[in-house]
Amino acid sequence: MFKLKALLLAIFISSLFGQVASASSGVLISQVKLGDNISARREFIEVYNNSDKDVEITNWCLEYITSGLYSYHLSCLSPIDVGTYLFLPAGKSALAVSDELASSLESPMIGDVSFSSRLSGLAGYVALLDSQNNKVDDLGWGVPDDTNNLIASPSDGLILSRKADSMGSLQDTDIYKDDFEAIQPKNQYLIGNIYEVKDLCLNLDDIQAVIPDGYEYSDEGCQPIVVDVCPNIDGAQADIPENFTLDDKGECVSADLCPNLDDIQSILPEGYIVMDGNCEKVFLPIDITEMMPNALGSDEGAEFVELYNPNLSIINLENYQLNINGKIYSISKNQLNIQPSQYRAFYNTDISFTLLNSATEIFIQSKNGTFTGDRIKYENPKEAESWAIINNLWQYTNQPTPGYENQISKIIEKTSEVSRLGTCAPGQYRNPETNRCRKIVTEDSSSLTPCQAGYERNPETNRCRKITSVSGDSTLKPCEPGYERNPETNRCRKITTNIIPPAGYSVEQTNDQSGSGVLATSVAGVGAFAVSYGVWEWRKDLGTPIKKVLGVLKIKH
Numbered sequence: 001m002f003k004l005k006a007l008l009l010a011i012f013i014s015s016l017f018g019q020v021a022s023a024s025s026g027v028l029i030s031q032v033k034l035g036d037n038i039s040a041r042r043e044f045i046e047v048y049n050n051s052d053k054d055v056e057i058t059n060w061c062l063e064y065i066t067s068g069l070y071s072y073h074l075s076c077l078s079p080i081d082v083g084t085y086l087f088l089p090a091g092k093s094a095l096a097v098s099d100e101l102a103s104s105l106e107s108p109m110i111g112d113v114s115f116s117s118r119l120s121g122l123a124g125y126v127a128l129l130d131s132q133n134n135k136v137d138d139l140g141w142g143v144p145d146d147t148n149n150l151i152a153s154p155s156d157g158l159i160l161s162r163k164a165d166s167m168g169s170l171q172d173t174d175i176y177k178d179d180f181e182a183i184q185p186k187n188q189y190l191i192g193n194i195y196e197v198k199d200l201c202l203n204l205d206d207i208q209a210v211i212p213d214g215y216e217y218s219d220e221g222c223q224p225i226v227v228d229v230c231p232n233i234d235g236a237q238a239d240i241p242e243n244f245t246l247d248d249k250g251e252c253v254s255a256d257l258c259p260n261l262d263d264i265q266s267i268l269p270e271g272y273i274v275m276d277g278n279c280e281k282v283f284l285p286i287d288i289t290e291m292m293p294n295a296l297g298s299d300e301g302a303e304f305v306e307l308y309n310p311n312l313s314i315i316n317l318e319n320y321q322l323n324i325n326g327k328i329y330s331i332s333k334n335q336l337n338i339q340p341s342q343y344r345a346f347y348n349t350d351i352s353f354t355l356l357n358s359a360t361e362i363f364i365q366s367k368n369g370t371f372t373g374d375r376i377k378y379e380n381p382k383e384a385e386s387w388a389i390i391n392n393l394w395q396y397t398n399q400p401t402p403g404y405e406n407q408i409s410k411i412i413e414k415t416s417e418v419s420r421l422g423t424c425a426p427g428q429y430r431n432p433e434t435n436r437c438r439k440i441v442t443e444d445s446s447s448l449t450p451c452q453a454g455y456e457r458n459p460e461t462n463r464c465r466k467i468t469s470v471s472g473d474s475t476l477k478p479c480e481p482g483y484e485r486n487p488e489t490n491r492c493r494k495i496t497t498n499i500i501p502p503a504g505y506s507v508e509q510t511n512d513q514s515g516s517g518v519l520a521t522s523v524a525g526v527g528a529f530a531v532s533y534g535v536w537e538w539r540k541d542l543g544t545p546i547k548k549v550l551g552v553l554k555i556k557h
Helices: 002-016 515-537 539-556
Strands: 027-034 043-049 060-066 071-077 084-088 093-098 113-115 124-129 135-142 159-162 180-183 195-198 215-218 221-224 244-246 252-254 272-275 278-281 287-291 304-308 320-324 327-330 343-347 359-366 376-379 386-390 393-397 428-430 437-439 455-457 464-466 483-485 492-494
Touching: 027 124, 027 135, 071 093, 071 113, 287 359, 287 376
Parallel strands: 093 113
Antiparallel strands: 027 043, 027 159, 043 093, 060 071, 060 124, 084 195, 124 135, 159 180, 215 221, 244 252, 272 278, 287 304, 287 386, 304 343, 320 327, 320 359, 359 376, 386 393, 428 437, 455 464, 483 492
């Protein structure tokens, strides 16, 4: 019958305390006294913190269940008020004693808490429960056998005490008859180990024994300390107001750094700088690298200015301008980009600019004035040569390269013999002044646009050419040796007739008045000299056939 009751007790305990508190709490029932030979009501229950840290035991309770399956609430470890929490230090114990033991005349024993005597000396069960009614630890006693986990009831005067392991800690295998033994009680039991902690901030999670940094105590609990982050604005500002920011003086100012731009700019937009309280776009530098101020022939569609992007990013030219002699020209009215390391040429048909043939100053600038490029100057530009920067030096070059890397001038060897030049293409003629091929204009001169002032129509090519105005031959500088003056243009040109080499002596004047004699003698002398010179010049070429003839003659001889 008792075995059945023990089995039912085990089942009842399991159903009553199904949840088991975490074993990490480490608080155990360490000793139980079921009475003594003086009185069966002289009882106590000791609990011990078997862990290495303090454990909160607020509102933990001791529960007793009889062998008849009756449950009794013995005692609880309750604080004096709300907001106070109880802790059991590591390695310390707390003691609950019966009222009769506490008031005993023979050996009174005061505990941390008291309870009414209930424990049976024959069989029973004690459990330690946390504040959520979860079982922390338990102990059952009675008649042990193979069907239960009970420790035998102790003899009179003995108590049930938990064994210690080899490390000095209390043993806890959850097998009562293995973990406990019957021994004599200790001579002295210490109480008062439990200490209180006042939670100063009931409105915050966890227990706040001290007010946390940045908080202050009020009737509502601990509240964050309000710091006025904007002392220059009326009222205490715990946070920076919307659309405001802190400046370098720690004052709250409008977060819109760019009132001249749409929307609120809380940070400076990329590519902008602050100027006079407004945000202005920063323009990357662009270089002028080449220009053609004095094109050959008509300037229309021939003059150009070349730009170069020296940056690593694409540049939009919409907000850039050309400044030519103080006159402003927009480079592009549309979205026109220039790639990194790209050259781009703009002709006077793209931009209606004029490059003077005398002198000009030109530079590139941004519309807002935040960027001004280098000022480029030239004077008296050469015809058909561009003014370009080559090897960091501005110079003229006869190899214009609009839209490409600049090239240094190419040395051109002039020749006076037109016969050595190739034949011009059909529809072209050779310019007698430059020996270059030019297109023949076949349009009726009457339908051509009149030449500008200072120009005349070339009757051979129908092209406009500059009129050379002189007051007389006496004002012209004499041509250099080997050159003669062109009667049509008054320009010096190289003498192209050099078939007969000059004589090595001066021609002497003769008194012979006979024109025919002198002429005949002169012709004969010149002819003889020419033959002699030809033989001398071609002596090597003539030598070989002469030698062959002489060789043949010798053989025949």
